[in-house]
Amino acid sequence: MTVENASEIQQQIEAHSAKLNEVRAVISTVVVGQELLVERLLLAMLCNGHVLLEGVPGVAKTLTASSLARAVHAEFSRIQFTPDLLPGDLTGTLVYDPRDHSFSAEKGPVFANLLLADEINRAPAKVQSALLEAMQEKQVTLGKETFSLPKPFLVLATQNPIEQEGTYTLPEAQVDRFMFKLKVGYPSMEEELKVVQRMARTQAPAEVQPVLSLPELMKMRESLESVFIDEKVERYIVRLIDATRFPAKYDLDIERYLRFGASPRASIYLSLAARGHALLSKRTYTVPQDVKDVAHDILRHRLAISYRAEAESITSDDLLDRILSKVPIIEE
Template sequence: MKDLIESSCSKLDEVRRRLSEVVVGQEALVDRLLLAFLCNGHVLLEGVPGVAKTLVATTLANSLKAEFSRVQFTPDLLPSDLVGSLVYDPKKHEFSAEKGPVFSNIVLADEINRAPAKVQSALLEAMQEKQVTLGKETFPLPYPFLVLATQNPIEQEGTYALPEAQVDRFMFKLKVGYPSMDDEHQVMKRMARSAPKVTVDPVISLDEIVEMRGLLDEIYIDDQVERYILRLVDATRNPGSYNLDIERYVRFGASPRATINLSLAARGIAMLKHRDYATPEDVKEVAVDVLRHRMAISYRAEAEGLSSDDLIERILATVPIVVE
């Protein structure tokens, strides 16, 4: 078991190395995306334009031997532009399915919060059910199937808030900030060229990804760690039970998907660190990324300048790891 984990992690380390040749200063983001691939979870990336959200997603997808498609979401995008449609053949007098770009292993939904509700609804079925309905027929999506979505902050012109039911389907919501001045200097040196390097050669095959996911199930997570995860999620719903004075800031807490994803992500972090067991520190490391989009804050919190990240940090600082 330990040898298999070491072998898998060495391949993931090679992906990191290859990506560092293209992407500068986004090591934490790359690690989270690799973690999402391991855990079979969708990822939502949020940040202002120009901070390499699309470049990171595209480069990471290229490092995998998988079918990849990118869809630029716009206000006039139609569901058929994403999932496909039925096309009539006048010679055969029948309809046939013309599959859309969503029929790929990795789908990059660029600026997802610029598209209308009908498109979001079509994507929601694909994300949750791993299938698409065209007419009266249902078509399964390729396996593995992963959505990497980027969005601009909702305060920007021409953006729409995603439905809460859809946001909950994303395993992680990752915030991408500006690079440091030194990192930006490196970006300038690499990209201010007539033909900058923006691709990498494939490193891991689909079969290897599936094999790694099987190994993830073998990572040991103690009952005490699982109880800690349950307490963290419960604290988002019932903060008063944990002496947390934040009830007035919370509209509703995290769903059971948060519990499932925290357990998966903790084991995935352990695997990335070449361990065959998960610890409470692994849970803490991924807690903010798993919970921030599942914990709805009130208008009062917004008025006082508090974010869901701030409330989650209070929860992590208060909820005990072990209960006597």
């Protein structure tokens, strides 16, 4: 790489980072706090990944998702998952026309750039499988025809960690297809005061104005390829994933708390997210700290903890803390 090329890439990365900061700024005019949530959603859009949001009701999950869609001028769709939902309610169906005895495809709400699947764990297995095909293949089959989904296509799925009655556990195969699992907590007292002052009104709050177009977003995705990641950092990523499967190799006494570790998809997403994090930080290269910063959100839903861990109130985040502190950055 020449000096001129390096300088051009640096300018491009800085321009993209500045544009994404504009997106964050306009969302903050509506959503109070939740800076990390917004950053991770932007990261998911950059890396072409899906996001699972876990949090109690009323912490602005839906508002953040809809505001993000407006900010990037994306088509937004929301569907409330219920136990009586059918796959066709999500993907669409074939409609019969008696005039010429033919069927035509009626596309469902999944045909959007940003789909909010609210309370995904309330839907039965057939609906979850239909969403799984859309997430993985970026396409939907209606009858004998297959339709490509819009580009970009991002699923934001929410689930309530409190209510378990009337819910269906998400299978590991589906959970693994989410790039991030984000925990959305309560706002601080100061943030909640701002929420009350801004939202406790009879008039609707101001809408978010678009500051980024979808073609610009797709160009940013291409620029992500220019962010350098050294093989030493890649090896660090692989060691972290290996430690979730064979912790004893790294002198970690956590095997009794794990049923199984992370899949190879975790390594891919960690590498992508680390490069995306570097881009957001206006860097053309990735450092180990980028990996550490995104590790919990990438891995917490990929570690299957044992009953013993649950009995001792040990979470996957607790185990990840131990892994990150023990696995060396430089191979010994």
